[in-house]
Structure formats: C-alpha cells, structure tokens
Ligand code: 16G
C-alpha cells in the first residue's frame with residue numbers, strides 16, 4: 001500500500017472508544033487503520049451501487065472504494081466460513097471502460113444472498129459509517145475475528161483491473177487477512193482455484209498448471225477413443241472477445257493440441273475488449289463477430305470477456321448464419337450423458353435446468369424426445385447452479401451460453417468403481433464418463449472447459465456442427481428493452497414467467513399471446529441494466545416480432561414507461 005495518508009472522516013480515537021462500548025471483541029479489528037486506509041479509497045459522494053446477479057458493475061473510475069471494501073468483506077466471509085474466499089475483478093461482457101467485482105464462496109459458488117446484502121451495505125456506507133457497518137456484519141454473522149482469513153484474487157485484462165485488484169489487496173491486508181494474487185485469470189479459473197483450495201486438493205491442484213493439466217488430460221483421454229479423427233473434427237475457430245480467454249487458451253493449447261487445434265481470433269492484439277465480438281455480441285445480434293473470416297460449415301465459437309460463456313455458430317452453404325446457443329449445448333451434453341448412463345446400465349437421476357429464456361423447442365426436445373426432466377429457475381447463475389445440485393447429474397445452461405454440469409459425490413464414486421470393475425463396452429463408457437466429469441468445471445460455467453467437452457462429444461459421436469444444430473429447430477424469438485421510471489414496479493413469479501405486478505399486466509400479456517401460434521412471452525426487470533426486458537417467441541419471426549412489440553407497449557402503458565413509446569420494427 002503506498003501513497004499519503006488521507007484525511008479520515010472520523011477521528012480514530014473516538015471511533016475506538018465507541019467500538020469498546022459496542023463489544024470487546026471488536027478490538028480485534030484495527031479500526032484506526034481501517035479508517036485511514038478507507039480514506040485512501042474514498043467513496044465518491046452520493047454514489048449508490050448494488051451487488052447484483054453478477055456482483056458490482058459500473059464505470060471503472062467509480063469502483064476503487066468498492067474494491068477496497070470487498071477486500072474487507074472477503075476477509076470477514078473467510079473468517080466466518082473458515083475457508084478461502086475468492087475475489088474476481090471483471091465486468092465480463094461489459095464495455096472496456098467498465099469494471100466490476102464479485103466474491104466467490106468456499107465451494108467455488110456465487111456469494112450467499114445474505115452476504116450480497118452486506119456487500120451492498122458496505123459498498124454504500126459513508127466514510128464515517130464504515131466501522132459501524134463492519135461491526136454490524138461481524139455481529140450478525142457471528143464472525144470470529146480471531147480466526148485466520150485467506151483470500152485469492154484474480155483479474156481480467158481490462159486496463160483498470162490491475163490497479164483495482166491492488167485496492168482489493170489493500171482491503172484484505174488492513175483487516176489482517178492473507179492473500180494470494182493469481183493475477184490474470186478467467187472468472188471460472190478463479191472459481192476453480194477456490195474450490196480446489198477448500199477441498200484439500202481433491203478437486204484438483206490450485207494452480208494454473210493444475211487447471212490446464214486436469215482438463216487437458218481428460219480431454220486427450222476422451223478424444224483418443226474417438227473413431228472419427230478426420231481434420232473436420234479437429235479444428236475450431238475461437239473468437240476470444242479480445243479478452244482474458246485468448247491469453248489463457250494460448251497458454252493452454254499445447255497441452256491438448258493432439259486432440260484439437262484451435263485458431264484464435266480477437267485475441268486482444270488489436271481490437272477492444274467485447275467490441276463487436278464475443279459471446280454476448282454474437283448471441284444478442286445473432287451474427288458473427290467482426291475480425292473472423294468464416295468459410296461455410298466451419299465450426300466456430302465465441303467466449304465472452306471473462307470466458308465464462310460460450311456460444312457456437314457456423315455459416316451454411318448458402319451463407320446463412322446459424323447460432324448454437326446454451327440451450328443446444330445443454331441438449332448435446334445431457335443427451336450424451338444419458339446415453340453413457342444407459343450404456344453403463346446405471347439409472348441415475350439426471351436433470352436439465354434452464355431459465356425462461358430457453359427456447360421452447362429445446363425444452364420440448366429434452367422432455368419429449370430425450371425424456372430428460374427439465375426445470376426452470378430465475379435468471380442468474382446462482383439460481384441454476386443451486387437447482388442443478390439437487391440431482392445425481394444436473395446440467396444447467398442459460399441460453400446466453402453460461403453453464404456446466406454438476407455430479408454428486410456419490411455419482412463420482414460410483415462411476416470410478418464402474419470404470420475399474422465393469423467389462424468391455426460398459427467399462428469403456430464408464431471411463432468416458434469419468435473423464436467427462438474431470439473435464440467439466442463444476443465450480444462455474446467455463447468457456448474453455450465447455451468448449452473441450454463439446455469438442456470431445458462431437459468427435460466421439462462423429463457429429464458435424466450441422467448435425468448437432470439439426471437436433472431441433474429454434475422457435476423464432478425476439479428480445480426487447482423498455483425504459484420505465486422504476487423497474488421495481490414489475491414483480492414476477494413462477495421463475496419469472498408471470499408478472500404479479502403491476503395489476504393488469506399479466507392479463508394483457510395473456511391476451512396478446514393468445515393471438516399467435518406456438519407463442520409465449522414474459523417480462524422481467526433486468527438485474528444488470530435500468531430497463532425492463534421483454535421476451536417473445538412464436539411460430540414465425542414476424543409473429544415473434546409483433547408479439548414482442550405489443551408486449552412492450554403494454555409494459556410502457558402499465559408499468560410507467562418513460563421517453564419515447566416503443567416503436568415497431570427492429
Ligand atoms: C448476469 C448473470 C447472468 C444473467 C444476466 C442477466 C451471473 C454470474 N451472471 O450477467 O447469469 O444471464 O446477468 O442479465 O449470474 P439481466 O438481468 O440484465 O437480463
């Protein structure tokens with residue numbers, strides 16, 4: 001920590017006296033030091049931020065105090081859970097000027113909801129209230145302040161990330177926590193490190209080398225068993241969104257090159273992060289990224305800015321663009337896992353978890369053709385992840401390409417045994433499943449890991465990208481945004497598929513949906529932007545577009561629309 005001491009807003013001595021009154025154990029926090037250092041990371045006046053579905057996210061220049069305070073909070077969470085906690089500095093697919101931060105819980109999961117509230121409170125506390133808020137959190141959560149704390153930190157490639165991660169470290173050290181700074185990492189790599197460290201190395205080695213080796217070994221083992229080994233299955237174009245994914249994939253590629261050759265685009269050498277490229281751009285614009293030349297039927301994929309999302313795509317012989325999103329990825333993966341289980345002769349319960357954004361065709365295909373039960377949760381990784389934990393094997397994906405598969409400990413043990421004990425074909429299938437389990441990042445959706453899983457499955461099944469795409473045809477759909485004065489007037493139920501308030505809105509949507517075939521529509525307040533999102537699907541693009549527009553008008557009228565009325569046409 002460098003720099004001059006700033007002028008603190010509260011006199012350390014009086015704070016100390018006050019703290020003694022509140023409780024003896026509070027002396028374990030060096031309140032004077034916290035006040036001094038906090039003033040070096042001062043909160044801009046009037047700035048209010050909320051810990052949303054993906055942590056804090058806003059313009060990088062407003063985040064210094066948030067980073068420092070999340071360093072403090074990570075120490076408290078670490079003391080409370082007696083585990084290593086992760087802090088990731090990234091704003092994922094947001095523009096390069098933005099940044100963000102999120103905390104990673106002991107098993108590599110998203111921060112527990114009650115701590116999200118503490119995070120919001122702490123980030124918004126005025127300088128003079130900082131100590132009180134820290135004490136409050138410690139008391140509410142019965143944090144033993146004498147417990148050791150350990151925090152691991154990772155960051156993406158944004159120009160602002162290095163300095164901001166230093167502010168996190170300042171926060172950690174001022175509360176007496178120890179830390180390891182991994183430097184540049186993808187978000188899912190940081191989740192992996194946290195998971196490894198808290199499971200005594202059973203999940204893997206908590207080093208970047210350990211991550212590369214674990215995944216590559218599983219991948220190479222799997223692809224060795226693929227009978228079709230033509231070049232067609234062995235090369236892939238990857239758009240890295242000019243982000244951290246490029247760096248890490250380049251480091252890793254020689255580990256798995258005997259199974260797959262990757263060609264990297266938007267690798268950060270020229271373009272701007274997430275600008276006209278990356279998974280979010282490709283999914284929302286339904287077109288290929290800039291900076292990648294695609295020949296017909298070539299298999300391509302895009303990562304997002306922190307490499308925790310992936311989508312695939314290709315151009316057909318007529319030059320038409322085809323997107324293969326998270327729904328189709330979930331379908332490929334769950335079908336393959338189910339086939340392996342049948343082959344091994346195990347009847348384990350496997351479930352797929354989606355959100356309301358999942359294309360209706362994917363849900364129908366999974367339920368009716370694959371006979372796999374499908375569940376719907378609210379948007380946001382933590383909701384899907386928790387639901388997926390209820391199954392022996394839970395596959396979850398958001399349509400936007402974030403997802404993974406989770407295997408219960410009992411399943412992992414059973415499959416290991418089968419791989420040793422069973423004979424011939426069954427043994428081969430069990431071995432395959434064992435490797436697939438190792439290839440997934442079970443801590444978080446991971447573009448690199450998912451890419452390798454998908455490539456292995458395509459090679460093993462001898463599927464081309466077109467054959468994969470042809471599993472089912474997506475229903476045409478449209479997403480729109482509506483500006484309203486206060487998006488909180490919209491509340492939803494049934495995994496966001498129905499609006500409870502404002503009165504009359506759901507009835508209006510029901511009436512509109514009735515006008516179209518194979519149609520469905522829902523609205524929800526965004527968790528990351530100040531807008532209401534509208535989703536509609538129907539039997540034709542024209543109908544989906546009309547329905548989405550009409551629903552937007554209903555939102556505008558009934559939920560306090562501001563600015564210009566939604567216009568038809570896109
Ligand atoms: C965040 C979520 C993502 C979700 C998106 C929805 C995490 C790590 N990320 O990026 O899962 O799809 O928000 O955004 O949970 P929205 O609320 O603006 O539609």
Ligand code: MG
Nearest residue numbers: 092304306308
């Ligand atoms: Mg991301």
